[in-house]
Amino acid sequence: MLDTLLNRHFAGKVVRKDLTKLIKEGANVPVYVLEYLLGMYCASDDEAIIRDGMETVKTILAENYVRPDEAEKVKSKIKERGSYKVIDKVTVRLNERRDLYEALLSNLGVKDAAIPGSYVKQFEKLLVGGIWCIVTVQYFFEEGQKGSPFTIGDLKPIQMPNMDLEGLFEGRLAFSEGQWIDVLCRSTGMEPANLTERVKWHLLARMVPFVENNYNCCELGPRGTGKSHLYKEISPNSILISGGQTTVANLFYNMARRIVGLVGLWDVVAFDEVAGISFKDKDGVQIMKDFMASGSFARGRDAIQASASMVFVGNINQPVDTLVKTSHLLAPFPASMIDSAFFDRFHAYIPGWEVPKMRPEFFTNQYGLITDYLA
Structure with missing residues (x-):
């Protein structure tokens, strides 16, 4: 039912998600690159067209993708x-x-x-x-x-050059709220039929930073729940910084070269493995607090505006009830960040331990929007 609606109202902008999975296993290319190609050649529910399209995409990847x-x-x-x-x-x-x-x-x-x-x-x-x-x-x-x-x-x-928002609003009218939530979950590759209502909302909460400016949130939970996958693969407008050291120049503003860092260039800056974040500069956390509170920060003589959302992803390695008894739910953050003024600037805390660990039945084989259109 949803598949028919999607193919009717979003022709050329949907793809069967199991095709992505089939090809993704062989080529180490971001999902939005694959689905851009699949959307061009396999956007149909006719098996023969899909088969030919798959061959074309495989050929393009085999001949042109550089390993x-x-x-x-x-x-x-x-x-x-x-x-x-x-x-x-x-x-x-x-x-x-x-x-x-x-x-x-x-x-x-x-x-x-x-x-x-x-x-x-x-x-x-x-x-x-x-x-x-x-x-x-x-x-x-x-x-x-x-x-x-x-x-x-x-x-x-390999990204859609322009976005027809009017067309999106029009297509959306054909779906009820529940159906649209399912479409969004499927577009990120998850199968909503096997998820509880509450988990669906957690998955949607992960996507809020993409559409809200300066929206800061964190998700802490066990490994293998797909926390950082979304920020790395689903959108060409987000960047995932894999734990470890970073500098104010890289993240905010390089005074020597007078260029704005990552927060000025991306919609979402996500930090993987929060436990490992450390700034080489002493004032790093301070500038981050300033930016998270107001969407601007001062460097040298200038006050610089930027609209990136910040997302912090990390692992909780013990059961939550034990953690609450022994310390607190923000324990994985590094000592320099454990500060109530910093946490006050979060708009949401997604309880990662309520999201099930990824197993095959949680991945969808139905249609969803191609990730580039979704992004």
């Missing part, structure tokens, strides 16, 4: 053919000495391919954190050449 261990083989193809299309994550930086932009292709391992400035203006995310793209890489070598022989010819982000 890090095959980088040299692909570089050789680019040299021999003069140019070649690849799917890779592209990050750009400005080389002031040569006065041009240089692209880093993560899997291919090419560090300084010249890239036209027009792409950088069009897709600013290239400068911060990078975007997955379908890129035509060209090769031209001449004696005495200073830069890299690799250059970027054509670049197309």
Whole structure:
């Protein structure tokens, strides 16, 4: 029933989630990259079209997706053919000495391919954190050449270029509230039929930071409940910082280079493994508190505004009732952050221990919105 409604009202923007699972197991590509391709070739409920589409997507991934261990083989193809299309994550930086932009292709391992400035203006995310793209890489070598022989010819982000909000509101009218909650759960790959009402709300709460500016929350719970999966795979607009040290310059503002850090570039900045967070700068936690309270912070002479939401994800390794008796529910945070003023700035605490550990029956095989459209 939901599948028919989705295919009717969101044609080309839905995908059968078990297809994602089938291909995801073979290719280490983010889900939104896969589903962008599946949405292009498999958006139908006709088995034959789906079969052909799957073959096409597999072929595209096999021929164009660069696996890090095959980088040299692909570089050789680019040299021999003069140019070649690849799917890779592209990050750009400005080389002031040569006065041009240089692209880093993560899997291919090419560090300084010249890239036209027009792409950088069009897709600013290239400068911060990078975007997955379908890129035509060209090769031209001449004696005495200073830069890299690799250059970027054509670049197309594997993300939907524009969003038709009116169409979304119109399509939404065909669904009841309960049905829409199920659609949202299925779009992230979960099967709502096997989840209790309360768990569904927890899964939705994880998604609030994507739509609310400066919304701060934390989820602490046992391992294997899919806490950080959402922030890493579901949206091209969020970044997951895997535990460990970070700096004020990286996160907020780099005073030497006068550029805003991650909070200015992403909708959601999520910290995995909160226990490991530590700032190299003494004032790191203080600036974070300031930002979480007001959406702005002061660095040097400037007050800088940013709208990123902050999410803190961590593991509680003992039963909750024991934890409550011996300490408190925010115990996994590092000592420098255990401060009531910091926790007052959270809008929500998602009880991760109420979300079941992921087992096959919790993953859906039905249709959901492609993650890029959802994002």
